Amino acid sequence: MNRIGSGAGSRVTTAVRTMRLRVEQLANTAGLVLGMLLLLVPGAAAQRTELKPGFNMFSPQQDVELGKRAAADAKKQLPSCNDPKVDAYLTELGMHLASKLPTNGVKYPFEFHCVNDKAINAFALPGGYVFVNRGAIEAGDNEGQLAAVMAHELSHVALRHGTNQVTKAEWAQGIFSIASGIFGDSTGGSLLTQLGAFAAGGVLLRYSRTAESQADVMGTQVLYDAGYDPRAMAQFFEKLEAETKGKNPPEFLSDHPNPEHRVGRVDEEIERLGPIQPNARRDSAEFEAIKREVLALPVVKKPTPGAPGAATPPAAPSHNYAAYQASSYSLNYPDNWKKYPDSDGRGASFAPEGGVLDDGSGHSALAYGLIIGVAKAKGDSNDASALQSATSQVIQDLQKANPSMKITRQGEHLRLNGHPGLSTYLSNDSPGGGQETDWVITVLRPTGLVYFICVAPQSAYDEYDKTFSAILDSVRLK
Numbered sequence: 391m392n393r394i395g396s397g398a399g400s401r402v403t404t405a406v407r408t409m410r411l412r413v414e415q416l417a418n419t420a421g422l423v424l425g426m427l428l429l430l431v432p433g434a435a436a437q438r439t440e441l442k443p444g445f446n447m448f449s450p451q452q453d454v455e456l457g458k459r460a461a462a463d464a465k466k467q468l469p470s471c472n473d474p475k476v477d478a479y480l481t482e483l484g485m486h487l488a489s490k491l492p493t494n495g496v497k498y499p500f501e502f503h504c505v506n507d508k509a510i511n512a513f514a515l516p517g518g519y520v521f522v523n524r525g526a527i528e529a530g531d532n533e534g535q536l537a538a539v540m541a542h543e544l545s546h547v548a549l550r551h552g553t554n555q556v557t558k559a560e561w562a563q564g565i566f567s568i569a570s571g572i573f574g575d576s577t578g579g580s581l582l583t584q585l586g587a588f589a590a591g592g593v594l595l596r597y598s599r600t601a602e603s604q605a606d607v608m609g610t611q612v613l614y615d616a617g618y619d620p621r622a623m624a625q626f627f628e629k630l631e632a633e634t635k636g637k638n639p640p641e642f643l644s645d646h647p648n649p650e651h652r653v654g655r656v657d658e659e660i661e662r663l664g665p666i667q668p669n670a671r672r673d674s675a676e677f678e679a680i681k682r683e684v685l686a687l688p689v690v691k692k693p694t695p696g697a698p699g700a701a702t703p704p705a706a707p708s709h710n711y712a713a714y715q716a717s718s719y720s721l722n723y724p725d726n727w728k729k730y731p732d733s734d735g736r737g738a739s740f741a742p743e744g745g746v747l748d749d750g751s752g753h754s755a756l757a758y759g760l761i762i763g764v765a766k767a768k769g770d771s772n773d774a775s776a777l778q779s780a781t782s783q784v785i786q787d788l789q790k791a792n793p794s795m796k797i798t799r800q801g802e803h804l805r806l807n808g809h810p811g812l813s814t815y816l817s818n819d820s821p822g823g824g825q826e827t828d829w830v831i832t833v834l835r836p837t838g839l840v841y842f843i844c845v846a847p848q849s850a851y852d853e854y855d856k857t858f859s860a861i862l863d864s865v866r867l868k
């Protein structure tokens with residue numbers, strides 16, 4: 391179990407060598423810095439990684455407020471284990487871990503709930519609302535592995551990854567203008583009321599690989615500080631990776647995407663933490679009893695995405711159109727679709743009833759409809775290379791948010807309301823199961839790159855193609 395030990399060691403040595411050279415140079419002239427040499431003797435253990443929450447336009451109090459509303463909704467929508475013994479056990483374990491969590495003095499109202507779902511998964515909403523699937527308890531070989539999953543989730547809370555992700559998306563001229571949409575205005579225009587709090591909360595659970603790696607590292611520290619053998623973290627991920635080779639990759643990995651060298655990075659942190667106490671906790675009789683209890687719970691069947699009854703396809707788009715006016719464009723859309731204007735008045739989404747789906751893990755996603763946005767870009771409306779590069783940027787941002795998205799056709803020129811545009815076709819996993827087609831049309835305007843994303847499942851795309859064309863024909867750019 392010393393995969394990266396020698397590599398890390400040689401890095402330390404090199405750093406020491408460089409430092410020594412500098413110290414020697416300095417010593418020649420000043421002779422004051424000899425103390426530093428002592429601190430940097432080769433072989434000294436590296437210190438634990440310091441992690442802090444990233445830039446965030448929300449306050450920790452807003453994390454709590456948002457998490458609380460989303461958690462109330464999650465409790466309504468997700469099947470509960472309905473077993474007070476299990477919840478009490480999760481709460482005791484969770485609170486013990488949370489007591490070692492570096493929260494910068496913020497007091498989060500931690501809650502822990504068991505979800506009756508056999509998928510190996512867990513999630514934490516901002517503010518400290520942690521949901522653990524029975525599948526994660528059943529998959530744990532010992533208490534340490536369950537504690538590892540929970541410490542990972544709690545680290546997302548402490549590092550405030552949910553609202554940090556939203557901040558970053560918003561900062562990059564977000565594909566979805568979410569931050570203001572979540573809180574919205576009191577007139578009911580908020581995403582929260584339109585999509586439901588938990589669905590909106592799903593947006594908060596889309597972590598980057600960097601966020602995942604941070605949660606792994608902090609989770610390992612929390613595990614260690616709480617008296618557990620931290621190697622349980624690496625063992626849990628090794629277990630997940632082994633399952634990835636099977637037919638159904640663990641759901642945990644779709645919510646918590648694998649950073650590169652996940653296990654290696656955890657092992658490295660374990661080395662930084664220092665020697666593992668011989669009496670470190672690994673398992674407990676309580677865990678074994680709770681696991682038996684959970685295994686005996688009745689199974690709640692989950693509707694499979696795409697299966698009959700899971701989601702009824704929306705009604706066909708109406709041939710009657712309603713007008714929509716934004717600050718930099720206007721268009722007509724089928725009058726049986728709903729409009730979801732972004733709060734800044736630039737972007738908007740249009741979808742039929744039933745066109746916005748929960749992808750099965752609490753993430754809301756547009757399965758049928760149209761998304762319009764304006765991304766930051768400079769250049770003249772006739773500048774083909776500026777249009778090309780701004781379009782590539784938007785496509786890359788989309789692919790970042792949708793890892794299975796692939797370009798199927800690109801670089802075709804067209805005109806939108808007389809202005810030169812680019813057409814790109816992409817394929818992606820449809821939230822309703824199967825594949826979807828995404829047709830992206832981009833036009834460069836003084837306000838930035840205006841993009842239109844037409845979305846429908848591949849199997850239904852032909853039925854929607856005419857509607858998308860009619861909408862695009864109606865676009866008037868200002």
Ligand SMILES: [Zn+2]
Pocket residue numbers: 542546597601602605645646647
């Ligand atoms: Zn995660």
